[in-house]
Amino acid sequence: MSWIEKIQEAVDYIENNLLEELSAEVIGKAIKYSSSSFQNLFSAITGYSVMEYVRFRRLSCAADELIGGRVTVTEIAFKYGYDTVEAFSKAFKRLFRCAPSRIAISGLNNFRFAPISIQISISGGFSMRRNIIPNLQKVDWTDTKRQNEFVNSVVSTLNAIGENLNYDDVCAVSGSAFRTSFSMPTAELWNHGNYHVIHTPIIIEHIFRMLGYRVTPHVRGTYAIDKKLIMDSIDKGIPVITLEGVINCSDACVISGYDQDGDVLLGYNPFMYSEEDHKEEPDDTGYFRKSNWHDGFFAEGSKGRILIIEGKGEGLSKEEIFAETLKLIKRLIVEEYLTLGQYNGLAAHQAFVNALMTYDWDDPFEPYLNVMCNYKQYLDRQYAVQFFYDNGRADLASIYERITRLSLELERLIPQDFSAAHLFGDKSSLKPYCNILLEISDLESEAAKLM
Structure with missing residues (x-):
């Protein structure tokens, strides 16, 4: 399969030399393949002409640097081989449907052209497909x-x-940084899957739609x-x-x-x-x-x-993403149920406290495991802070900074390693933990009023 290896070699060469002068002749010579044969083979295998692929990769790398916000459009245009800013801007907008000066604002909604990886799958004989x-x-x-x-x-x-x-952005934009879910079918049966996204299904469609x-x-x-x-x-x-x-x-x-x-x-x-x-x-x-x-x-x-x-799908602007996500966040806080039999938001905080302070159990393993699993929901609150600052809502960011500090305190009171099992034999020992849950609930109620 030397032709597959040659095309992959060409792709690797392009990736390592994006800032150098590239042409089909230069790349063909580098991989020791005739220029005309190489161009035809590259197009047949990848679906792109050689220079189209080079252009897409350069523009995608340029977009990544612009999103980082540490360089100007002019610097990037010349870095990636364009003679004028106008030529760069025209090519950039044609690919991303967005001006380079605005990519940092609407970055998540624009697709990137990733490096191609050449693979081949062969089946036959008695083999089954893989x-x-x-x-x-x-x-x-x-x-x-x-x-x-x-x-x-x-x-x-x-x-x-x-x-x-990255995790932090997706956690906030999806709504995962704001959800609380809790159910306990009986006094003995703890639901360790309280934090599962299946209990807040509106998050699933929302995150993919926000990301385009x-x-x-x-x-x-x-x-x-x-x-x-x-x-x-x-x-x-x-x-x-x-x-x-x-x-x-x-x-x-x-x-x-x-x-x-x-x-x-x-x-x-x-x-x-x-x-x-x-x-x-x-x-x-x-x-x-x-x-x-x-x-x-x-x-x-x-x-x-x-x-x-x-x-x-159709991409949204940064402002539209924030507005839509804010509506979702409010639902995640104030609506009592999002799925049948599962408390949500403020009601879930209260139900969790009620279970810890009311129910009795012979073995602390079950309630302790539930506390550890539910803590994942509170831990994600920290990713709300930057999300609000980035969208000009310092008032909400300030509230979630306080919630983040309280969430971290939960782990200090009941560590995530079963080392505090003795606390579950004494309701008074669980009260400080429950008080923090109620403080978080009060702060989220305050935040919802500002949305």
């Missing part, structure tokens, strides 16, 4: 401040298709239909997000490939490393391998969901 999306960004689970599975899944998935997103994508959540259906949904998306080069299962009781998994004609899924989730949650050996790509993925937790209670990203 396909993967390589080099998926995996979650650094040692980062104890960024543990929201759904947010991390969105970041990994969209970065795989060329976006340049269309997404369709599919309720778990038949095995054949669900398998086809996933395989079709992977074959297009777009990862899939599953909710509520696949890897045991996980909130969200990123599916980045399949094997055995879709009977085995490949992907990433932090629980893949826990033998209690997943016993199969990882794939040679480093992704998990999951057989019988349609069963288990994914099948329980008809909660399993498959999120299929259907492509780019």
Whole structure:
């Protein structure tokens, strides 16, 4: 497959020399391939002419630097080989539908042209089909401040298709930094999945729409239909997000490939490393391998969901994103229920306090585990602060700075390591923790009035 290797070599050469003088002749010579043959082959394999690809990559890198805000449009224009600012601006606007001077404002809504990775998949004989999306960004689970599975899944998935997103921005814009969900079916049964995004489904559509994508959540259906949904998306080069299962009781998994004609899924989730949650050996790509993925937790209670990203939608301006997200945030705070049987927002704070101060239990493990799981929701409040400052709402940022300090105090009172189990044998010992929950509730009520 030397021709595949040659095109990948050309792509790598372009990437390493974007600031140098490039032409089809220069690149062909560098990879020891005749210019005319190279141009025809490159276009046939990638779908772009050589210089079109170079132009798109240069403009995308230019956009990244402009979003960083440390350089001027003039500096960037000359850096990436344009003779005039006017020529650069014209090419930039044609690709991104946005003037370079405004890219820092509307950056999240503009697609990026990522470096191409050349792959080939061969099937035949008795082999069954296999396909993967390589080099998926995996979650650094040692980062104890960024543990929201759904947010991390969105970041990994969209970065795989060329976006340049980070946890902090997605957490705020999605609404995840503002949600509180709680349910307790009986005095003995604690719901450790209170923080799962399935309980606040409005977040799912909102975040993808804000980022300029269309997404369709599919309720778990038949095995054949669900398998086809996933395989079709992977074959297009777009990862899939599953909710509520696949890897045991996980909130969200990123599916980045399949094997055995879709009977085995490949992907990433932090629980893949826990033998209690997943016993199969990882794939040679480093992704998990999951057989019988349609069963288990994914099948329980008809909660399993498959999120299929259907492509780019119409982008919104920064102002529109903030206005729409502010409406969502208010709903996440003041509406008592967003799904049946699950308290939301202010009502969830109160219900959590009531459970801790009212119910009795013989074994502290269950309530302690619930406290640890629910803490993930409060931990994400810190990403609200910069979001409000960036959008000119210092009043709301100030409130969430206070909420952030209180949220961090929760971990000090009941550490995330089961070392304070003795507190659950004495209601008075839990009262300081509950008082902070009520303070957070009061502050969020105050914030909602300003929205």
